Amino acid sequence: MRQTVPRPGSPRWWQGRPDRDNGGGQGPGRPAMPAERVIAAAVELVDEVGPVDFSMRLLAQRLQSSTATLYRHFASKDEIFVHVVEHVLGQVPRHLTDTAETATWQERLFAIADALFRTLREHPTVVSLFNRHIPLGPHGLAGRETAIGIMLSSGFSPEAAAKAYTAVAHYVIGFASQLGAHGNDGPAEDQDIREFYRSLDPARYPATVVSASFLPSSLDDEFRFGLQLIVDGLATQLTAASTPTVTSPHAPDVA
Structure with missing residues (x-):
């Protein structure tokens, strides 16, 4: 039977890699x-x-x-x-901010995700390559190991830690895919957009008019705002999973 050549980046390809x-x-x-x-x-x-x-x-x-x-x-x-x-x-570690030994798992997870985003910001055209395969090389494995390890040591089950890691990683890659995709000219055009929103009919677009000063926000601000929501949501889920369920006693039978 003819053996097929492993697809570059696949598990079989990495397992059979020679020393280069x-x-x-x-x-x-x-x-x-x-x-x-x-x-x-x-x-x-x-x-x-x-x-x-x-x-x-x-x-x-x-x-x-x-x-x-x-x-x-x-x-x-x-x-x-x-x-x-x-x-x-492999460039992600140099973007990691120093976290104190007393840092919470939320702060450590946030720092890792933020470091990945800042790395991809330096290489926006590389981001699309992440859609071709799951990174299984030494640097990809190291980042995954660190992030999942943080959550496991904080009380997440293996299933919850794996899903949480995947959710955060996909959020970062998805957001990074917008890097360089915005065709505006920076702050000047952003100001023009805000003025446009302010000029709208407040009777027809009341929510947009009242929020005009904050639209559009920078991609960095949007990223960190959304990432914080995800991390806070994971913290809430962890608390809920560790809270024992109180079962109400059965009401006594009435003769």
Whole structure:
């Protein structure tokens, strides 16, 4: 039976990965190129042109190399994209704010999610690559382990911790997908939008007019507001799950 080649980024692909610390195996011709150099250049190129316009030819030009050299290290563009995501996830720790030893699990979870969002803000065109597969590389696993571990140690059941992690991760990725998608010109256009809302007929749009000064809010403010709602909701759920249920005694039979 013919064995299919694992899809890049899939569990089987990660499990069968060779050590690429030195750029993979070296074939005949040009000397091997360090994998990290290729991946770093790929991240820069995706940042500049986006995944759609990215190509092995452009990457080879960036590295002053050849596509044949790249294909000796990486089987496809999709394989490189997996490494691009992994590389970006490796930048998350440098965005983590120092949390005191007395920090609550809510503060620690918030800090991790915020660090991921700030990392993706630096690489908005990379965000769409997260929709292709679940990050299963070392950096993806480390972030997942930390977040779920925080919730398990705080009293969440394994099921609740897993679902909470997934909900927060999807919220961050979903919100980050809006990065760069807003076609306005910044504060000046935001002010124009507010003035437009204020000019509306208050009899027909009373809620919009009264809220005009706060519309639109910045993407960062919206993100942190929504993230806090999610974390507060998880705290409420944890409290409810740990509160014992009081069962009312049966009323005595009446003869």
